[in-house]
Amino acid sequence: MILNLATLLEDSARRHPDRDAVVLGDTRLSYADVDRAADQVAGLLVDLGVQPGDRVALSCPNLPYFPIVYYGILKAGAVVVPLNVLLKGREIAYHLADSQATAYLCFEGTADLPMGAEGFAGFQQTPGCERFLLITADPAAASPIEGARTLGQALAGRSGPFDTVATNETDTAVILYTSGTTGQPKGAELSHGNLVFNALTCNRLFGNLATDHERHLITLPLFHSFGSTVQMNAGFAVASTLVLLPRFQADQAVALLQREKITFFAGVPTMYWGLLGALHEGVDVAEIARTMRVAVSGGASLPVEIINQFQERFGVQILEGYGLSETSPVATFSDPERDPRPGSIGVPIWGVQVKLIDAAGKTVEGADQIGEIAIRGHNIMKGYHRRPEATAEVMRDGWFRTGDLARRDADGFYYIVDRAKDMIIRGGFNVYPREIEEVLLTHPAVSLAAVVGVPHSCYGEEVKAFVIRSGAVTEGDLIAWCRETMASYKYPRIVEFVDELPMTATGKILKRELAGR
Template sequence: MTLNLATLLEDSARRHPDRDAVVLGADRLTYAQVDAAANQVANLLAGRGVGAGDKVALSCPNLPWFPVLYYGILKAGATVVPLNVLLKGREIAYHLADAQAKAYFCFEGTADLPMGAEGHAGFQQAADCEHLFLVTADPAAASPIDGVPTLGQALAGLPTSFDTARTGETDTAVILYTSGTTGQPKGAELTHANLVFNALTCNRLFGSLPTSHDRHLITLPLFHSFGSSVQLNAGFAIGSTLVLMPRFIPEQAVELLLAERITFFAGVPTMYWGLLGALADGVDVAEIARNLRVAVSGGASLPVEITKRFKKAFGVQILEGYGLSETSPVATFSDPERDPRPGSIGVPIWGVQVKLIDLDGNTVDGVDEVGEIAIRGHNIMKGYHRRPEATAEVMRDGWFRTGDLARRDADGFYYIVDRAKDMIIRGGFNVYPREIEEVLLTHPAVSLAAVVGVPHDSHGEEVKAFVIRSEGAQIGERELISWCQDTMAAYKYPRLIEFVTSLPMTATGKILKRELAGR
């Protein structure tokens, strides 16, 4: 059986050639234009000897060039290797070498984020990577790096038609690198079938139909699995219009929600927190709410308090899902046939099985009993690229062990308790940071909180909370600790509280707890 993920673009270009596919400011590209440009990219790669089985790396923020390059690489029969735009030269060299990339597309960047210079430095250290193309904001611009062709130069005059490669459903379409929090980043190999099934299943869950015309606001980075599967692939599958934001700025996001009549928003919890904080006087929240049809959260646990505040403001229930790069990514989601349950990551999606296991791999069956999430189904990666031992560590009889702890209620809904590695053991008691964060957010003076464990001589670990105060709040450390003491069990409440104005975050908006733990 042949299957190519680029079919999602090609089908929509056939059905909706004149519909806007991507929007960035005043720039708008139709589906026909995106497909034609992707065909030029495929012709470029084929002309350089890049094809079936080859890996092509891509460093690009949320710009129209991202989908053009992404699907162009797939059309050529090659594998896309999206890279985090914040990587430095040394890190880029590692990814190029580890993925065995034959070609590399890199955006030139800005003065604040010199991606082109870092990409060139990484390329020079990767002896086996043969081709580097610099993506410039102005396709007609000359290359700022001597000897490195721009994408505009390379595509000039190439045909806008291409006979898409016949790839197999189990061929690797994309290699997504894990964040590397526990060692060197590993590349999860996702097949064409993995990603096509995930995109089509997402649309089924969201109630998104080919006859509808959703307008997505893309604030999630497209190099990450959440943005690429849930919005790029799923959106392109039904001819949605994707409004791109290269960088999430809450006030600008609110303006775009209104101006572009956005019907679909997806984000990590900190983005929802940011949107709520950007609702200044004069914002027509009612008009935003009239258009907004779907709000999806993933990537980290969404505090129930933020869910409540968002629904009150916009009249939309945020739907939570769960997954990892290794699971394409969506594995569970709110049940479309039952009322959403705030705080729950939902139930397994179609074609996917989920169970909870103990440290020995035995199934945990008890209601509300905590266990590690294990997943089996069409969404599970082929394995880690060139790492059979690492693959064997997480795979057992087809079940992928996630490292995340959860409980299941009597109706089969799952609830994340915490990452196994984030759990705090204080004096022999297990403390789950997410639970403490949820309680802290119910205090009117607390805008956002992150809880970590820090070393302690007698308890092993102590509970510490980093807190951003609500605007105008004057609460002090002792007062908030006292409130926590009255609200939580003695072994749980944070003895240490540090007030901050911001929290360190990844490029995808997740809070970097390992940095906080080192303070």
């Protein structure tokens, strides 16, 4: 079947050419503007020798350039390889070489984040990548990097529509690199069919219709699957207006929620925690609550306490979903026909099957039994790019093994217990950090917590909590409170108070860094 992910943009540009597609500060681009600019990028890439199926890498924060270049690459029939904007030159070179990218478009960055310099350094270390274009904030600006041609210079004088290359639903559209918590990062190959189905299914879940006009605030990085599918692709599919925030800062996000009359917010748990902490005097919470219709969380388990606080302040129930880069990403979501259940990641989405399995791969039966999540359906990646062995490790009889532990209640709702690799084994007992974190967040002096296992000579592992305080409490007081609240093998014997927790660019807490402290 002929299918190209860029159709999501093209169809909305045809139906709503004058509607704002992307907003950044005072810059407002219509759907016709974005589609026209993407056509120009596609024509340029083809003229530069990019062939259908070629990989084209992109490093860009949440700026209008991201969707323009992303869909331009797709229109040319090429494969988008979005890169984390925090990567350094050596890491960029790895991704370019591993993906076999033939071209690379990179934003110039800032003095604090010199993306362009790092990107060009990585490009120069990759002989197989033949073309580099620097994206400058001002398209007319000269290149600040010697030897690097700018996208603005390359596009100067170009005009006219571009006939999108016909691709098949099974052709690779995007290669998303995993975070690489173990070994080198791997590129998950997602097809046009994977991503179109996932975007359209999201809109079915959110109750978005072609007649609706959602206004998204996008603080999730667009280079990540959550932001690109749930907000950019799904939003463009129904001609939503995307208000961009290049870097999540809670005060700025709250101001935009109010000023731009945002109806749709999606974030990871730390973002919701940040929003709640930014509701200072002068914020019209009632006005934000009046316009906000949908709040979605994913990327990590959301503490129930934050769900309750957010609903109390904004009158909106945060809907939780679950997925990975390898699953396009959405695999489960709150059931739109039943009341949401705080703490649950919902039920399998349309066309997707989910089951729980044990270490031997046998299906775990019965309510509230813990097993590893396995998924099968239209959202599953084609495989890891050039990694048949790694693909075989996670794919068994068509089922993708996630490495995440969950339980399923009697009504079929799933609840994340923890990452299999994050589980702590203390004296032979299994301890799930998420459960401990949930309890810690109910303490009035705890603002945020992360629990990890640390080596112990007697018990194998000991439970340690890293805590950001919101009030006065000592280590001894908190441990004593935990002892009264949890089973003896669960409660943390070690508490370390910190001012902040290490996080990825997508807002996930980096537990592997904490475990090494």
